[in-house]
Amino acid sequence: MTSNNRPYGKPLIGTSWKMNKTNQEALTYLQRLQERLKDRSGASVFILPPFSALSETQRFLQESDSPILFGSQNVHWDDAGAFTGEVSAPMLKEIGCQFVEINHQERRRWFSETNETANWKIHAVLRNNMSPIICLGEEKRETWDLTEAFLRYQLLQLLAGLEPAAAANIILAYEPLWAIGAAEAASPAHVAQVHALLRRLLTEKYGITVAQAIPLLYGGSVNRQNAAELSLLPEVDGLFVGRAALEPDGLADLVELALQAPSAASSIA
Numbered sequence: 051m052t053s054n055n056r057p058y059g060k061p062l063i064g065t066s067w068k069m070n071k072t073n074q075e076a077l078t079y080l081q082r083l084q085e086r087l088k089d090r091s092g093a094s095v096f097i098l099p100p101f102s103a104l105s106e107t108q109r110f111l112q113e114s115d116s117p118i119l120f121g122s123q124n125v126h127w128d129d130a131g132a133f134t135g136e137v138s139a140p141m142l143k144e145i146g147c148q149f150v151e152i153n154h155q156e157r158r159r160w161f162s163e164t165n166e167t168a169n170w171k172i173h174a175v176l177r178n179n180m181s182p183i184i185c186l187g188e189e190k191r192e193t194w195d196l197t198e199a200f201l202r203y204q205l206l207q208l209l210a211g212l213e214p215a216a217a218a219n220i221i222l223a224y225e226p227l228w229a230i231g232a233a234e235a236a237s238p239a240h241v242a243q244v245h246a247l248l249r250r251l252l253t254e255k256y257g258i259t260v261a262q263a264i265p266l267l268y269g270g271s272v273n274r275q276n277a278a279e280l281s282l283l284p285e286v287d288g289l290f291v292g293r294a295a296l297e298p299d300g301l302a303d304l305v306e307l308a309l310q311a312p313s314a315a316s317s318i319a
């Protein structure tokens with residue numbers, strides 16, 4: 051089973067601007083990023099602006115016929131209703147979002163996101179023909195046995211009720227809490243071990259074809275120093291970046307570094 055019309059290949063590299071950038075700042079960023087990436091093919095690049103900058107982002111990318119992809123950082127699980135302050139998946143789809151990020155550690159910490167609410171949101175995103183970028187990861191550095199048990203449990207909770215055809219359209223981002231906003235990323239050895247585990251769990255649940263179609267991104271203190279090494283890891287299909295991509299040249303540099311990694315050449319199944 052393969053997903054249809056997937057607009058991206060490998061490496062898949064993106065950033066969430068988190069709660070940063072006015073519309074004017076978004077435009078300045080996009081103009082520079084577009085300029086830096088215009089002769090650069092081979093990577094798929096995505097941006098997750100705040101809700102307020104999504105329309106401006108869509109307008110700019112459409113008018114400049116840009117291959118840069120975009121999506122939102124959150125969504126409500128219902129398609130409409132009395133949920134003051136929330137934004138629904140049909141609203142995001144209408145303005146051209148391809149992705150919706152779900153279950154980031156900051157949403158869990160500050161806004162009470164749980165595996166259950168994240169699961170409802172994942173279903174809403176897929177029901178509305180977008181791809182959820184599903185964050186997951188342990189909160190503390192633990193023994194491997196505890197880490198494995200945590201990830202197995204969290205993955206199964208997040209993907210509850212998801213059929214293989216739908217699962218082929220998800221993206222997973224391994225982002226351990228202890229590596230986000232930190233001084234150092236997780237070690238390449240740890241990332242390799244976790245990504246191999248995630249691929250194995252996905253294969254057990256959905257079979258090899260679907261499991262291989264799901265991009266596995268790594269996020270947490272990715273920067274110019276570690277991007278190439280992390281991109282080289284066999285089960286790392288891309289990177290998800292915070293601080294180091296808050297400026298367009300930061301993101302463009304990371305794309306170039308990832309493309310220099312020899313394993314970056316193939317496209318995801």
Ligand SMILES: O=C(CO)COP(=O)(O)O
Nearest residue numbers: 230231270271291292293
């Ligand atoms: O939260 C992140 C990406 O979603 C990572 O943030 P940093 O790259 O700033 O650690």
